[in-house]
Amino acid sequence: MVTESRIEVEDNKLTVEVPDTAHQISTDSWFQAGFVLTTGVNSVFVLGYSGTIMVPLGWIGGVVGLLLATMVSLYANMLVAKLHEFGGKRHIRYRDLAAQIYGRKAYSITWALQYINLFMINVGYLILGGSALKACYVLFNDDHTMKLPYFIAIAGFVCTLFAIATPHLSALRVWLGCSTVLSLIYIIVACVLAAKDGINEPSRDYSIRGTSTSRIFTTIGASANLVFAFNTGMLPEIQATVRQPAVKNMLKALYLQFTVGVVPLYAVTFIGYWAYGASTPTYLLSSVSGPVWVKAAANISAFLQSVIALHIFASPTYEYLDTKFGIRGSALKFKNLSFRIAARGGYLVISTLVSALLPFLGDFESLTGALSTFPLTFILANHMYLVAKQNKLSSLQKLWHWLNVAFFGLMSVAATVAALRLIAVDSKEYHVFADL
Numbered sequence: 079m080v081t082e083s084r085i086e087v088e089d090n091k092l093t094v095e096v097p098d099t100a101h102q103i104s105t106d107s108w109f110q111a112g113f114v115l116t117t118g119v120n121s122v123f124v125l126g127y128s129g130t131i132m133v134p135l136g137w138i139g140g141v142v143g144l145l146l147a148t149m150v151s152l153y154a155n156m157l158v159a160k161l162h163e164f165g166g167k168r169h170i171r172y173r174d175l176a177a178q179i180y181g182r183k184a185y186s187i188t189w190a191l192q193y194i195n196l197f198m199i200n201v202g203y204l205i206l207g208g209s210a211l212k213a214c215y216v217l218f219n220d221d222h223t224m225k226l227p228y229f230i231a232i233a234g235f236v237c238t239l240f241a242i243a244t245p246h247l248s249a250l251r252v253w254l255g256c257s258t259v260l261s262l263i264y265i266i267v268a269c270v271l272a273a274k275d276g277i278n279e280p281s282r283d284y285s286i287r288g289t290s291t292s293r294i295f296t297t298i299g300a301s302a303n304l305v306f307a308f309n310t311g312m313l314p315e316i317q318a319t320v321r322q323p324a325v326k327n328m329l330k331a332l333y334l335q336f337t338v339g340v341v342p343l344y345a346v347t348f349i350g351y352w353a354y355g356a357s358t359p360t361y362l363l364s365s366v367s368g369p370v371w372v373k374a375a376a377n378i379s380a381f382l383q384s385v386i387a388l389h390i391f392a393s394p395t396y397e398y399l400d401t402k403f404g405i406r407g408s409a410l411k412f413k414n415l416s417f418r419i420a421a422r423g424g425y426l427v428i429s430t431l432v433s434a435l436l437p438f439l440g441d442f443e444s445l446t447g448a449l450s451t452f453p454l455t456f457i458l459a460n461h462m463y464l465v466a467k468q469n470k471l472s473s474l475q476k477l478w479h480w481l482n483v484a485f486f487g488l489m490s491v492a493a494t495v496a497a498l499r500l501i502a503v504d505s506k507e508y509h510v511f512a513d514l
Contacts, residue, residue: 103170105248106319108327112334113254114247114319114390118310119335120261120342121387122206122380125268127307127343128350129360134293134300136286140351143304144344151308152336154459158313159328164466170318171394172311172454179462188458192394195311195450197429199391202446204433207233207384209361214377217370227434233381234430240385241422242415246400247393248319253386260383264363265342267376269349271366276353284355295496302448302493307343308336309455315394396422436501445501448493456486 132140161179162169169175172192177185208230215224244250276282286293310316317328350362359365363376399405399421405414460482464471471479 103168103318106321108320108330109334110251110254111316111320111328112331112339113258114250114316115310115331115335116339117254117257117261117383117387118390119308119339120265121203122210122264122384123202123307124265124343124346125350125362125380126206126360127303127347128354128358128362130303131300131307132347132351133356133358134286134296137284137351139297139300141348143301144307144347147304147308148336148340151305151455152332154455155309155313155332156329157459157463158455159317159332160325161462161466162314162317162324162328168318168324169314171397172314175314176458176462179465188454191450191453192311195446195454196391196394198446198450199311200388200429201433203384203388203391204230204233204237204430206361207237207381207388208433210363210377210381210384213361213364214374214381217374217377230434231430233384234426234433236381237385237388237430238423238426240389241392241396241426242418244389245414245418246397247315247390250386250389253389257383257386260379260386261342263379264376264383265346267368267372267379268346268362268366271368271372272346272350272353272362275365275367276349279353282353282355283357284351287356295499298489298492298496299448299500301489302446302452302497305451305455306446308340309451310391311450311454312391312394315397392422392425395425399425445494445497448490448497452486452490452493457483457490460486 131144135143158175161175164175165178167174167178169178173185173189176188208226211229211232212224212226215229216222244253288296313328316331317324320327320331346362351358354365357365363373363380366373396418400417403417403421405417460479464476464479464483468476
């Protein structure tokens with residue numbers, strides 16, 4: 079537990095206020111924070127980027143888009159990280175930072191944006207976790223008795239057990255190592271088997287399919303997937319766990335994420351698209367051919383990693399609930415344990431129901447990127463930095479940040495329209511609780 083206190087910042091000896099929270103802060107190294115970020119960027123979502131990014135954009139658009147998204151995402155996240163102690167107070171939540179800069183009204187708006195973002199990311203993890211279980215099931219059974227919604231329900235149940243057993247983000251320590259191993263298993267298997275398929279099947283179609291109108295919408299939607307791939311929408315919450323000096327250590331963690339951390343993502347995305355071209359699915363392991371036991375191991379690894387990754391993105395919700403209702407002290411106290419069962423279980427039941435109801439993964443990635451990743455990571459980051467540092471910025475720097483705000487604002491609106499159209503089209507083609 080952390081109460082309202084004041085701590086010394088090593089850089090300039092300023093006294094920085096630490097807000098109240100029921101979870102641990104200032105306990106983790108920058109390396110552990112980097113692992114949390116890398117876990118997010120190389121989560122089971124990477125198995126879908128060949129289909130959700132490369133297929134709509136093609137080789138030129140996909141490669142250039144991923145490289146640009148990497149650079150602008152690093153820049154935007156650095157802006158947020160540098161504001162962590164703005165105003166002499168450590169901002170351990172995104173909404174706290176927005177309220178410090180804009181005033182109290184911004185607290186609620188940012189809170190809503192962030193929690194929509196995190197909820198939809200968790201919906202994606204449940205869809206992917208269920209897809210991984212189903213892909214493993216069909217390796218051994220071809221009766222199709224078990225449908226995707228059943229597997230999503232199983233994934234939701236396992237995520238609930240993990241959420242109850244893991245009280246806060248810092249408690250993930252050993253699980254982050256497990257997550258890295260699991261990620262390497264499914265990424266290496268996907269790369270090797272896809273490369274083998276690509277060598278054995280040299281004729282592939284890389285054309286971007288669809289009418290001119292549909293291609294415009296899918297391209298805009300894919301741009302939202304690009305920014306979704308690299309951003310968490312919860313950087314202040316992760317930075318809150320980092321020891322002092324919090325800003326310098328968080329920048330180190332970001333450098334780890336956007337250098338070594340993105341290599342596996344690039345590898346599986348490019349190899350998957352190279353192997354299958356325009357027919358690449360939104361879950362790569364469903365197309366690869368190879369030994370059954372190898373594919374089963376990769377799918378089980380993908381499922382287990384989705385459980386760990388979901389907990390990371392659900393942790394701000396858990397922190398809010400634990401702090402609001404005074405859940406402090408030992409995680410094994412009856413009150414604390416029963417609260418986690420009820421609160422976290424309820425949250426994941428709702429998430430699981432939405433996931434099973436509309437299991438259109440690529441559409442949810444696009445909508446998440448449009449509604450929340452663009453505003454949180456790019457629009458707010460640039461505008462908050464502009465307001466906080468306005469007296470220290472030159473006219474050219476101010477113009478640069480305003481251009482970023484305007485550009486990403488337009489992209490957010492366009493991507494939202496495109497994503498809603500995709501969901502409407504898929505909803506007509508597939509019924510609810512579809513077995514995709």
